[in-house]
Amino acid sequence: xxxxxxxxxxxxxxxxxxxxxxxxxxxxxxxxxxxxxxxxxxxxxxxxxxxxxxxxxxxxxxxxxxxxxxxxxxxxxxxxxxxxxxxxxxxxxxxxxxxxxxxxxxxxxxxxxxxxxxx
Amino acid sequence: xxxxxxxxxxxxxxxxxxxxxxxxxxxxxxxxxxxxxxxxxxxxxxxxxxxxxxxxxxxxxxxxxxxxxxxxxxxxxxxxxxxxxxxxxxxxxxxxxxxxxxxxxxxxxxxxxx
Numbered sequence: 001x002x003x004x005x006x007x008x009x010x011x012x013x014x015x016x017x018x019x020x021x022x023x024x025x026x027x028x029x030x031x032x033x034x035x036x037x038x039x040x041x042x043x044x045x046x047x048x049x050x051x052x053x054x055x056x057x058x059x060x061x062x063x064x065x066x067x068x069x070x071x072x073x074x075x076x077x078x079x080x081x082x083x084x085x086x087x088x089x090x091x092x093x094x095x096x097x098x099x100x101x102x103x104x105x106x107x108x109x110x111x112x113x114x115x116x117x118x119x
Numbered sequence: 120x121x122x123x124x125x126x127x128x129x130x131x132x133x134x135x136x137x138x139x140x141x142x143x144x145x146x147x148x149x150x151x152x153x154x155x156x157x158x159x160x161x162x163x164x165x166x167x168x169x170x171x172x173x174x175x176x177x178x179x180x181x182x183x184x185x186x187x188x189x190x191x192x193x194x195x196x197x198x199x200x201x202x203x204x205x206x207x208x209x210x211x212x213x214x215x216x217x218x219x220x221x222x223x224x225x226x227x228x229x230x231x232x233x
Contacts, residue, residue, distance in 0.1 A: 004161075009159075033218035033219070042226075043227045044224070044227070045209065045211075045227075047221060050221075091162070095222075096218070097219075099216070099217070105167060105213070105215075105216025106152070107152075107211075107222060109154075109163070110161050111160060112161055
């Protein structure tokens with residue numbers, strides 16, 4: 001079974017600064033996707049960024065980028081030029097691409113990191 | 120508008136009183152899933168469905184039932200709720216289980232069992 005670990009329960013950053021959220025995962029599979037979701041106080045789950053394991057290039061979406069280290073099973077999220085609206089709970093998640101597995105389709109989530117942005 | 124809807128958004132009930140949380144999607148998605156969110160544990164899958172009449176247990180299925188009689192609907196049933204089922208519940212759907220297809224989440228249902 002796959003596991004996802006977020007070791008930082010809380011992080012804080014000054015507005016306009018850069019912050020990195022950490023995530024590690026464990027899997028024996030070679031084909032999978034990794035995701036970062038944002039959950040603001042409204043509780044809505046919002047997809048921030050995704051990374052396909054077979055792609056060596058790190059994904060980027062505007063101010064959000066990832067550092068994907070497949071061998072180390074690490075998947076961190078960097079938020080540049082932090083804004084007040086970035087304050088939220090962030091979840092790292094794993095999803096298998098192996099159709100024969102019992103976890104096919106399931107998102108496996110980490111524990112979450114609460115990000116506070118100070119003005 | 121493409122969306123996943125859940126009802127109710129908030130529910131307070133008492134131990135043992137059967138309840139159903141509805142979930143509906145308008146995107147013709149095959150794959151649907153229920154998750155519960157608890158502090159320090161993230162979200163965990165309760166049940167999932169690959170298509171109509173095809174459902175299976177996720178990681179924490181005890182105390183829950185589901186059905187998938189129509190493609191768009193995937194209700195979560197708590198036959199005899201207990202306080203340990205107090206949680207935030209999310210329904211989600213994607214076109215297929217393949218991870219290239221984004222999983223869309225409903226707005227969540229906050230359930231309190233006293």
